[in-house]
Structure formats: structure tokens, C-alpha cells
Amino acid sequence: xxFSCILQAEKLGKLTYPDLFLSFQLIERFFVSLKEVFIVHGxxxxxWREMVKYKRRMMTLFVTIVQPVLWILLFGVALGxxxxxxxxxxxxxxxLIPGIIGLSILFSSLFASFNxxxxxxxxxxxxxxxxxxxxxxxxxxxxxxxxxxxxxxAFAVLLLGVFLIVSGSEKxxxxxxxxxxxxxxIWFLTFVLIIVIFSFGFLFMAMAIAARMTxxxxxxxxxxMLTLPLFFASEALYPxxxxxxxxxxxxxxxxxxxxxxxxxxxxxxxxxxxxxNPPFHYEFADIVTGFIMVGLFTLIMFYLAIKSFQxxxxx
Amino acid sequence: xxxxxxxxxxxxxxxDKEDVIVSVEGLVHKYGDFTAVDGVSFxxxxxxxxxxxxxNGAGKTTAINALIGLLKPTSGEIYLDGINxxxxxxxxxxxxxxxxxxxxLDREMTVWESMEFHGKLYKIPKxxxxxxxxxxxxxxxxxxxxxxxxxxxxxxxKRRLEIARALMTEPTILFLDEPTLGLxxxxxxxxxxxxxxVNERGTTMFLTTHYMEEADRLADxxxxxxxxxxxxxxxxxxxxxxxxxDVIFLYLAEKERARExxxxxxxxxxxxxxxxxxxxxxxxxxxxLAPRIxxxxxxxxxxxxxxxxxxxxxxxxxxxLYFTGRKIRETDIS
Numbered sequence: 001x002x003f004s005c006i007l008q009a010e011k012l013g014k015l016t017y018p019d020l021f022l023s024f025q026l027i028e029r030f031f032v033s034l035k036e037v038f039i040v041h042g043x044x045x046x047x048w049r050e051m052v053k054y055k056r057r058m059m060t061l062f063v064t065i066v067q068p069v070l071w072i073l074l075f076g077v078a079l080g081x082x083x084x085x086x087x088x089x090x091x092x093x094x095x096l097i098p099g100i101i102g103l104s105i106l107f108s109s110l111f112a113s114f115n116x117x118x119x120x121x122x123x124x125x126x127x128x129x130x131x132x133x134x135x136x137x138x139x140x141x142x143x144x145x146x147x148x149x150x151x152x153x154a155f156a157v158l159l160l161g162v163f164l165i166v167s168g169s170e171k172x173x174x175x176x177x178x179x180x181x182x183x184x185x186i187w188f189l190t191f192v193l194i195i196v197i198f199s200f201g202f203l204f205m206a207m208a209i210a211a212r213m214t215x216x217x218x219x220x221x222x223x224x225m226l227t228l229p230l231f232f233a234s235e236a237l238y239p240x241x242x243x244x245x246x247x248x249x250x251x252x253x254x255x256x257x258x259x260x261x262x263x264x265x266x267x268x269x270x271x272x273x274x275x276x277n278p279p280f281h282y283e284f285a286d287i288v289t290g291f292i293m294v295g296l297f298t299l300i301m302f303y304l305a306i307k308s309f310q311x312x313x314x315x
Numbered sequence: 316x317x318x319x320x321x322x323x324x325x326x327x328x329x330x331d332k333e334d335v336i337v338s339v340e341g342l343v344h345k346y347g348d349f350t351a352v353d354g355v356s357f358x359x360x361x362x363x364x365x366x367x368x369x370x371n372g373a374g375k376t377t378a379i380n381a382l383i384g385l386l387k388p389t390s391g392e393i394y395l396d397g398i399n400x401x402x403x404x405x406x407x408x409x410x411x412x413x414x415x416x417x418x419x420l421d422r423e424m425t426v427w428e429s430m431e432f433h434g435k436l437y438k439i440p441k442x443x444x445x446x447x448x449x450x451x452x453x454x455x456x457x458x459x460x461x462x463x464x465x466x467x468x469x470x471x472x473k474r475r476l477e478i479a480r481a482l483m484t485e486p487t488i489l490f491l492d493e494p495t496l497g498l499x500x501x502x503x504x505x506x507x508x509x510x511x512x513v514n515e516r517g518t519t520m521f522l523t524t525h526y527m528e529e530a531d532r533l534a535d536x537x538x539x540x541x542x543x544x545x546x547x548x549x550x551x552x553x554x555x556x557x558x559x560x561d562v563i564f565l566y567l568a569e570k571e572r573a574r575e576x577x578x579x580x581x582x583x584x585x586x587x588x589x590x591x592x593x594x595x596x597x598x599x600x601x602x603x604l605a606p607r608i609x610x611x612x613x614x615x616x617x618x619x620x621x622x623x624x625x626x627x628x629x630x631x632x633x634x635x636l637y638f639t640g641r642k643i644r645e646t647d648i649s
Contacts, residue, residue: 041435041438042436042438045435045436048432048435049424049428052424052428053423053424057423122419122420122421123417123418123419124419126385127419127436128436130383130385130408130413131408131433131436131437132436132437132438133436314385
């Protein structure tokens with residue numbers, strides 16, 4: 001059954017459809033891909049390989065953890081020092097933790113494209129795609145390893161943030177503070193789930209880009225060009241309510257905005273404020289919207305990534 | 316001399332159908348306007364070392380890529396072990412091994428991990444996989460390097476690792492695209508040994524090369540390819556016999572005068588000029604004939620000075636030159 005799935009997926013992959021978004025085959029292919037991804041262990045083989053290398057290169061691990069740490073230390077502490085503490089407010093560093101987590105995931109996910117480009121360059125995609133491992137599995141394998149790296153980063157930021165706040169003997173707000181073990185657990189799950197979906201979204205985007213790119217320089221430029229506006233036109237560093245109209249539009253369609261919002265709610269609760277800024281107030285609906293928007297983005301990127309991987313030329 | 320031979324097969328004999336593992340019929344592949352492979356047909360027999368010989372750009376790699384199902388040819392038929400490769404490229408994946416022309420190794424993984432990764436990709440169960448890794452590393456004499464990062468291996472070791480890796484799936488046929496490209500003579504000889512060893516285990520070998528010596532030493536049958544066409548085929552010995560005759564190289568300055576004198580002899584088939592003298596193709600052994608030529612030139616008045624003499628048995632190089640009108644040059648290689 002497994003094998004027939006692969007065959008079917010490969011067969012479908014070779015057809016071209018003029019009207020893809022509405023076609024029945026697209027939906028079918030989507031489900032075949034999903035099935036294949038969750039049943040077959042080809043993806044896990046690629047995941048295994050990436051992790052072997054990740055562990056070996058402690059430097060990479062170090063850099064991925066240090067980068068967000070620097071953001072919090074330099075940006076959070078520096079800007080935080082200009083924001084006066086107020087009764088009932090959390091510190092700016094505390095407010096910044098969800099934003100920096102979102103930022104690290106965005107960066108680390110998009111940079112996963114370089115692994116694929118390197119494999120294309122050294123011919124390893126040939127080795128992989130000549131084996132019974134299908135293109136879809138290969139794509140998901142790369143993405144899974146990227147996800148692992150994203151999660152490591154997210155928790156590194158979280159730990160550091162907690163350490164900073166506690167060592168500064170400030171009041172710490174985390175995971176719906178003070179609502180009991182069960183609530184904390186649910187908020188924790190929400191936190192992990194939005195990270196997983198959001199990270200996959202940008203990992204798939206990275207896969208779609210890497211599959212079509214041949215030059216390191218161009219990939220680097222494109223990645224930087226994407227991350228900057230995504231990052232600044234979001235709520236990661238500051239609230240978006242004072243944004244001018246055009247910037248607010250970008251923020252509205254920016255998946256990072258929605259991811260950070262869910263992260264903020266899960267970490268800081270529905271109501272919070274930092275400094276003398278007006279308080280934030282969110283509701284359960286904001287969580288639902290957040291998941292829907294990030295989920296939609298991820299689905300579209302999943303489709304694009306699969307389509308791009310079908311087009312990788314092997315020689 | 317060249318134009319009358321377009322495609323010759325020397326005493327191929329009847330193909331035994333059951334012994335054929337690969338059969339290619341009228342293979343054509345075009346990249347846009349450029350025809351890389353132009354109507355090639357051949358068969359590979361089970362258990363043999365088959366060599367496709369030709370300069371860079373002859374179409375060898377394109378042919379291999381079509382044979383392993385990586386490339387859909389413009390037209391033609393390819394059957395591998397009874398499977399229609401063009402219609403079912405997925406099905407041949409399991410029964411072939413391939414060592415690509417360029418080194419394909421993850422520079423950051425160890426020898427063991429590279430093998431492990433390959434075995435996992437092909438879903439070989441753990442115990443069988445580990446057993447096989449040891450056995451094959453033993454075979455290619457790399458078992459002492461299991462924990463070495465591939466980046467630190469020599470060029471020859473990398474090649475041997477790639478050969479071992481390709482054998483993990485126990486392929487019935489192993490494709491080797493220019494396996495000794497860029498290796499030093501020592502490394503080359505070691506690879507040749509491995510290729511022979513693997514062949515003795517029963518694996519059919521499909522080898523492309525532009526090194527005449529390589530085809531000569533290893534191949535049971537050689538197919539010479541140029542400009543997308545197969546020019547001639549046969550065992551290395553037969554191909555050399557086709558030219559059959561020894562060649563004498565005379566190093567001298569007065570080429571024209573010497574040529575006039577020598578053209579009268581009936582044991583000389585052909586005289587070709589090269590930059591330092593004359594290349595004389597004989598119709599018999601050079602050992603008794605060379606002194607005769609020397610005597611003749613010596614007795615001329617005024618005396619014709621000869622700087623040096625060299626007798627050469629024909630090599631596959633000469634076969635290639637004979638049929639293509641050009642030499643395979645190292646400078647062709649990028």
C-alpha cells in the first residue's frame with residue numbers, strides 16, 4: 001500500500017495542470033502527499049542525517065542559540081531601559097520574549113534553504129532521489145530537521161528570558177501565570193503547536209525557494225529581503241496599533257503577526273501591558289484567527305514546496 | 316581511410332537472448348537543437364565489464380542517465396533486466412547501482428554514516444545493513460576509515476567508498492561514469508582492482524571512460540562513441556587486431572625526402588606526418604622491418620639523419636584515432 005502511494009504520487013507529480021487551484025487532482029495529490037509523509041520513513045532518514053551533522057557542528061548549534069540571545073540581551077535590555085516600569089506592567093524583556101521566539105523561528109526556518117542548496121550543489125539530491133525515497137519525503141525530511149532546530153531555539157530563548165527576568169528579580173509572567181497546572185499545560189501545548197505550524201510554514205517556503213535556486217548569493221539576498229519586512233511589519237517588537245495604514249496592511253497579512261500574537265497570549269495571557277503603554281487585550285477568537293491564518297499560510301507553502309521539489313533537475 | 320568506416324561491429328556473434336541484461340535500441344537524446352546521443356543501439360551481457368569509450372561530450376553521460384531512468388530520452392527503447400526503463404523508471408531503481416562522474420559524498424559525514432544513510436534510504440533492515448556495511452568496506456579496503464569524515468579521504472578512497480555504497484543494494488548492474496577521473500596512477504590502479512573484484516562477485520559492470528588504458532585493461536567489450544554515435548565495438552583485442560599492424564615512429568627533420576623514399580616499400584601501408592617526424596604504419600611486425608628502413612635511409616646520398624626510432628603496437632588510442640580521425644586529449648577534460 002505504501003508503495004502504491006509513492007507510485008501514485010510520482011505519477012501525479014509528472015502531470016501538469018493548467019488550472020491547478022481548482023482541480024480535483026490537486027486535492028488528491030495533497031492527500032497522497034500527506035499520507036506518504038506520515039507513513040514512510042524516507043523523510044526520517046533525511047531528518048536523521050541532518051541531525052547527525054547538526055550535533056557534530058556544535059558551532060552551528062551555538063550560533064543558532066546565541067543569535068536570539070543577543071537580540072534579547074542587546075535589543076531587549078537596551079530598549080527596555082528607556083521604558084519606565086509601572087505598577088501592573090510586565091518588563092519590556094518579558095514582553096519581548098514571544099516576539100524574539102517568533103523572529104528566531106522565522107530566521108532559522110528560512111535559512112534551512114541553504115542545506116537543500118548545498119545538497120543540490122554536491123549532488124546529494126541525486127543520491128536521495130535515485131533511491132526509493134520520493135521527492136515529497138525528501139522535502140518533508142529537510143523540513144522536519146529544520147523544525148527540530150526551530151524548537152531548540154525557541155526553548156533556548158524562553159530559558160534565557162526566564163533567567164534574565166528572574167535574575168533581575170522582576171515579576172515573571174509565563175504560561176497564563178497563576179491559573180493552575182492544567183491551564184499552564186494547555187497554554188504550553190498552544191505555544192508548541194503554533195511554533196510547529198508557523199515553523200513548517202516558513203520551512204516549506206524555504207524548500208520552495210531552494211528547489212528553484214542555483215546561486216548562494218541570490219538565495220542569501222532573497223532570504224534577507226524577505227525576513228526584514230516580515231520582521232518589522234509585525235508585532236514582534238512593538239504593538240501595531242499606531243502603524244500607518246500601509247504598514248498596518250502588511251502586518252495584517254503577515255503570518256509572523258499572527259504567530260507572535262498566539263505566542264504572546266499563550267505566554268503572557270489575554271491581558272497584559274508593558275511600561276506605560278496602553279494595555280493589550282485579546283480574546284479566545286484571536287487564538288483561533290491566529291491558528292487559521294498561520295495554518296492557511298503553511299498549507300499554501302506546503303503545496304508550493306511539493307510543486308517545486310517535483311521540478312528539481314538532477315543534472 | 317576514415318570516411319569508409321562509419322559504424323562497424325567486429326565479429327559480434329549472435330547475442331544469446333538470456334544473457335542480455337541491458338538492451339538499447341535506437342536511443343536518441345536532444346538538448347534543444349543539440350543531439351547528444353544520436354541513434355545508439357547496443358546490448359550488455361550479464362556478468363561482463365562493458366565499456367563505453369569516448370572523449371568528453373561524446374554523449375556517454377547522457378546515455379548513462381537515460382539507462383538509469385534519470386533522463387527521458389527523445390526516442391528509443393531501453394530494457395534493463397526485462398524492465399522498460401522509459402516507461403517505468405521507478406522500477407529499475409532497486410536493481411541498479413550508480414557511481415556518478417562527480418563525487419557525491421556529504422563532506423561532513425563519516426564513512427560509516429555515508430553508508431548508513433544510503434542503506435536507510437533504501438530501507439535495508441538494520442542488522443542486514445550493518446553487516447553489509449562492514450563487508451563492503453572490507454571489500455574496498457576502507458574498514459580502517461569507518462569513522463573518518465569523508466572530507467579527509469583521498470580522491471581514490473572517496474571513489475572506493477562510492478563504489479561500496481553503490482553495492483549496498485546488491486545491484487545486478489553497476490554503472491560507473493568515469494570512475495578514475497582525476498585520480499593519480501596509483502589510485503587508478505586500486506580502483507581497477509576493486510572493479511575487477513566486484514565483477515568477479517557476479518555484478519555486471521557498465522563503465523564509461525575516456526582513458527583508453529582503462530577500457531583496455533578492464534573491459535570485456537568496448538564500444539567507441541563519438542559525437543553521439545557508436546563508431547565501432549568489440550573486445551579490446553579484436554579492435555586492436557583490426558588495425559593489426561605495428562607503427563614505427565621516425566624522428567627526423569627531412570620528412571618530405573624520407574617520405575618519397577619510403578613510399579616505394581610494399582610493407583608500408585601508410586605514412587603520416589607528425590611534428591617531429593613520420594609515423595609509418597606497417598603491414599607486419601616492426602622488429603625486422605625497422606632495421607630495413609634505417610638501412611635504406613642511411614644509404615641515401617646525401618645521408619638522411621634520423622634522430623630516433625620508436626616501435627609501437629597499436630593501442631586503443633590508435634583505434635580511436637583511426638575511427639574518429641582525432642585523438643582523445645587530456646585537455647578535453649574539464
